[in-house]
Amino acid sequence: MGARTIIPFGPQHPVLPEPIHLDLVLEDEKVVEAIPSIGFIHRGLERLAEKKDIHEMAYVSERICGICSFTHGMGYCTAIEAVMKIDVPERGHYLRMIWSEMSRIHSHLLWAGLLADGFGFENLFMQSWRLRERILDLIEETTGGRVIFGSCKIGGSRRDIADDVMARLLKELASLEKDCHAITDTFMEDSTVAKRTRGVGVIAPDDAIALGAVGPMLRASGVASDSRSLGYALYPELSFAPIVEKDGDCWARTAVRVREIYQSFDLIRQCAAKMKPGPVDVKVSGNPSGEYWARLEQPRGEVIYYVKGNGTKNLERYRVRTPTFANVPPLVHMLKNIDLADVPVIVLTIDPCISCTER
C-alpha cells in the first residue's frame, strides 16, 4: 500500500456547474475512496410551502432547479391534483407532456455539452449548446419562458399552443432532430470519446439497484426502470418503452441519454397527433386535505413529491426526493479504484444537479 493523499474535488471545479464537494482518497493515481459532502446551496424551498399558498407554490416548485424546472412544477401540480381529486383536461395533459419532453431534450443537450467539455472536446460542447438554443427558442415561443417555463398550474396548463404554432414547432423539431445526428454520431462513434468513456465507471445492475440508482444511470446498467411507465399524465396513451443499455459504463450512460433525445422527439410527435381541441385547465376551488406521493421521470431520473394538506391554503409538508440525491451513493461506489483523471467524466455522467438535491 502506497501513501494516501486526500485531493479535494469541488465545490468549485471546472467540470461542476454546481457545488458538490468530494474528498478523494488516493493511493498514487488510484482513487480508493470518495467522501461526498453537500450543503452549499440549500435554500429552504420546501419550508416556503408553509408561507406561500398552494397556487403560488407551483412557481416556487419550478424554481427548485433551473434545468428540469418544468417537471418540478408538473410533479407538484400532479400531487396537489391527486389530493384535491381534480381531473385535468386531456389537452392540458398533452401540453404538459410536450413541454416535459422538450425540457428533457434541452436538459440532455446541455448535459451532452458539459460532458464534452469534461473530456476536453470544446467544439462538441459548443455545438451541443448551439442546438440547445434552438429548443430554448421553441420553449420560449410556446410557454413564454426559456428555462423557467411557468406554464403549469394546478388544474391544467396556463397556456395553449395554437395549431399554427404547433405546426411550426413540429417542423422546427424535425429539422432539429436531423441536425442532432451530427453531434450524437460523434458521441457514439468517435474513437476519442470512446477512449474516455468505454469501460470507465462501470456499475453492475445489482449494485445499481442496491444503491438506489435512478434514471439513465440505472437504465444504462440494463434495468428497464422508467417512471413514465407508471402511467402519470397520459403516458399510457403513447407508445413508449424505456431505453436500456447493458454495459453500465460512462459510454452506456451517454448512449441512454442520446437515444432518449430521439425518443422525446418521437413522444412530442405522438402527443401532437393525439391532441384534440378542448379546454386546457379546470377551475380550482378549495384547499387540499390529505397526502399524496407523486412519482415522475425527470431528465435525471425518478423524482418523488410528497404533499400533505390540512385543509388550509398552505401545505403542512412538502417534500421532494430528487434523482441526483439518489445517484450520489452509486457515484461514490463507481469512484473506487479508478484513475484520478477519470473522476470528472464519471461525476458528469450521473448528470449532477445540486440545486435539486439541496433545494
Place this chain on the structure above:
Amino acid sequence: MGLGKLSFTALKGVFSKPATRRYPFEARPPIAKSRGRIHFDDGKCTYCSLCELKCPPDAIKVDRQGRVFAIDHLLCILCGACVEACQKGSLSMDAKHGEPWTEKQKLSWHTEAPPKPSGDAAPKA
C-alpha cells in the same frame, strides 16, 4: 474521419455563414408571447389589489385608499400571474426583456380618485 470528410467539413466551415450573431450590433428580435417586463397603465386601474394578492414574490404593493400602485421590478419573477388576475386590463407584459436596472428602485404610480357624483344631480325619473 477520412481525409475527404475532413476536407469537406473544413471547406464548409470556411464558406458557411457564422453560427453566431454579432450581438449587440445585431440583436435577436423578441419572440412574441414571451414573458418580458410588466407594464402598468394607470388610466385603467381601479386599485382593487387583486394583483398584489396573486403576486408570488410580493413584488406588487397596492394602497387602495391612497390609490397607489407600486412594483419592485427586481423582485418580480415575470410569471404573469398579475396580468392574468387584472380584470381591467391595466397590466400587460412586454415581449422584450427590457434594459438592465442600474439601481434598486421601486416604481410607483398614483392617480387622483375620480370626482364623486354630486348630491344635487338630477333625480332619477
